Amino acid sequence: MLLNRREFISLSLSTLYLLTHNLEALAGDAVEIFDLGIASGDPTQDGIILWTRINPNIHSKLNKDLILEISQSPEMKESSVIKIPGDKIIKERDYTIRLTIDNLKPGKTYYYRFSYADVPSMIGRFKTLPAGNVENYRMGFVTCQNYADGYFTAYRHLANEDVEFILHLGDQIYERIYGKARVPGRDLAFPSGHSIALDLEDYKYLYTTYLSDKDYQLARAMHSFIYIWDDHEYANDYSFDYEKGFYKLPKHPFENDREKVLNLRKAAILAWHFYTPSRAKLNLNAQNPLEWITIYRDFKIGELAHLICLDERSYRTPQPCDKRYASSGCEDQYKTSMLGENQKFWFYEKLKQGNSWKIVANEVQFVQGKINGLYGSLDAWDGYIKERQEIIEFLNKNNINKFVALTGDRHAGLIAEIPTEFKENYEKIVGVEFMTPAVSSISAAEANWWKDYGVKDADEYAQLEIKQNPWTKYLSHRVWGYSILDIDKSSAKCQIVSVNKYKKDSDKEIAATYQYIPGNGLVKF
Template identity: 30%
Template sequence: MSAREARLDPPIQPGETDPVSDLDATGRDDGTVFPQSVASGGPTPSGVLLWTRVASDARDPDEPLGVEVAPTPSFDDPPLRREIPPERLHTGSDYTVRVDLDGRLDPDSTYYYRFAYRGQKSPMGRCQTLPRPDASPDSLRLALICCQDYQNGYYGALARVAEDDVDFVVHLGDYIYESAAHQYSGLGSERYRSIRLPSGNDLASSLADFRKLYRTYMSDPHLQRLHRRHTVIRTWDDHAVGNNRYWDYEADAPVLPTHPRGDDPEFAARLTAAGIQAWWEFTPARVGYDPDADHLHDAFELYRAFSFGDLATLVLTDERLFRTPPPGAGTWRPGWFGGRSDPDQTMLGGDQRAWFLNAMRESETTWTAWANEVLFSPFQVGVGAATLRPKTDSWDGYPLARERLARGIESDATSNLVALTGDLHSYLASTMPTADGAADERRGLGPEFMTPAVTSVNLTEAVGLDEGVVGRVAGGIVSRVARAMNPHFALFDSSRWGYSVVEFTPEESSYTAYAVDKTVDSADASRSVVARLRVPTGGVEPRPMERRSG
């Protein structure tokens, strides 16, 4: 069995109306039966994956789980109904369940769903299918989110996304942080919320720890509302397992540089496997997962693509599982000064790189969007001989790999490429460089739009200059300095938190960046527009749009 074939639940059969008595119940769950609510992901033109989790202390070994799907929120039209056998609820998956509706729904359509168990109905969720491959959508709107450290703020931004008129949500990584002791904070950070791991450790050290983190994060009402309202396409980043992780090809094992046991190959491999399993259990995604594979690289195949008619293709890559060490890894010497990298360095690994370039080559849609976890564009601080590359965990730490990938994209004549990026906890818009380094209005691979952190520490918070007038002044200075040192940047802001929305039409792609107050635990947290930029079809450089309030 291949990784892509493993571990997918059997689909609901069309017209199946099992007599699920619990679906006729009137009880509304208060969170005791479905504590993480419901979610959907893995969209296709004819289906989605539905997800829920039943509380362990609510489980009855003889009680089946019911699920109901309908085209209207009233569920008056004949719904799809299915009874899920009791044995599907078990400790081996932490009582999580996914239901695959592929082949059972209509293209480009909205559906409503709910689960029922022991006389209680879950909250109602809403899901969305993809357009047909030969469809010609007028537009595609994607909300972009990332980096939602539970301990470093509240999720007002996610509540705002829940209410936004978007087609899908793309989560670019760091859905959870592996920390429980406020490790990822700065001089200006407050301690908003606490977590205690089963192991008692400050960093996740077991499958039980990762499960606790997902259960905690997904208990947040604003995150639950987002999942109920939108189908979410998710990738991952380093904190799904360990900060700044990479693969040591000599030891043939992952390395977790900031974990107390992260340099122990056996421990790091076990913990990476645990992080993968927990991600899979709590993420409704159509990815390859084979826990019995002989090698971790064969156990998890995160990279995949989605097509939205002839308008856009979304390509997701995994930039953590296969990457070689960044410059200076395992030594006292920082890699900030850049220079040429080891010719054997890779970000994607050979197989994924070949897959990615093939996806670029075969894309026949107007736009090709790349869900790219870490910054592709160069980011420098200083001038002349004093120039530093402060983010060697990004593609700056892999300049030859970036150059080779850019050359491959250019040789495939990929047009209208747009990178959608997270990780840096900043708003950023830039022109990605060609293989020879060109990045201006005439030459470049295309625009790169970075979405900010929902809550995670940004630059001004890290140095304690994020409050009031001082914060606004410091943020403005940092923005101007960063753009002056990086002329290919059209936007840089590392003083606020929030999310962004990208929209694709046959004529242009646009990016709207929103700031949302993370200091208040409210669905009405204040929101403002940070920037609006656009790139016309055939263009490569983001340009400002007329600014409006919102």
């Protein structure tokens, strides 16, 4: 897909140089050697994680050293050079390399590239987080990218956006094959021969397939990513059974086999770690499965904002009541926990730090969503009502109203105020929720999830949800793409960008833009 003239004109010279160079690299020898591209992740004020993989077929024959260059020039002038010996590129990590780079300067743009057998990779770009006084900041956020459900064209447009980093809210892969692909050339087949990932090789197959997408590679080269995960990186709708000490995997082949469930968990963690540039902590030798990986972590954006990344899957108790969708609810909604005690304590401590914007990477819908007396999903925060209300009361008690929940999971675009009480004539709000649509995953408009609510289609469902849940100001099941968050000292603005997942060369459109000013609520642009 080529950039259109308007996009070229809007780009800075350094960005234009980089995009032109990388589009050429994606068509050259670098593709064969760096078959999954390059990436950076988890920026701090003075550091970054850099990542790549060498094609196993090539490295097994050549066993060459890998060279990394880092520069403040897109032309890679005056570079610092690091050599990674060939014997460090090993099969046990699927020939991936991750490097922690420190002693960088805050708020600066850096460029990097790898070279192997004298063949350079694309040139990557990342920005360290700023320190001190920051007037404004811009980040992208994405979620839910089922490879078989559509093209990743959204990433080509996101690569061109002027953002500091991209927050990925989970479902980077899907652990199950849901039948024939919805677009040509995207069919999947697990090494195990099953329709669901059952071992490490299956998970590795998913990551290497998803990361082979050139639009995704371009976005990962052009911007740093901060990743959390949702459920499909492991198993759909999973939760933790604290009494039995292992994970519940509903309708999974391993559902009742503790050993297989835990072995699969380790495989999912390893695969995520191989291909995701992240500072998440691993401890796979711990006796307690809850300690095998710690994904929740935080990032300071100067004095302006504090990004708090949550893990709303690994510690949650099982979803309550009779069914996930179209449930009238039950008492168990007041006995569940989404975060677990340790993470919740950590979360509250982070919320109390300073008076900056609290930007929360939140996997599942936070605000209440009921249609005709039935909850939309008890897998979301509606299934964890007591804990949600505890968080809202904590925000209210501590006078925190610069609170923004960035949400994925639902495969829809949603913008809502967060009231102190979910009632028709609510009087006070403590923040907002900005939900980004899926990059490509199937939406309610393509399925029949809405039938259980007595409505004729997904559009009527959306209209009723807005009407019956007045804090929700925007909802669409017919949008795919990504979102942009702009924050300054007085406001937070979200722009939902729609990109047709069925076309490789589709343009982008602005689906919705809303601004939040604490004390005044949401305003539509």
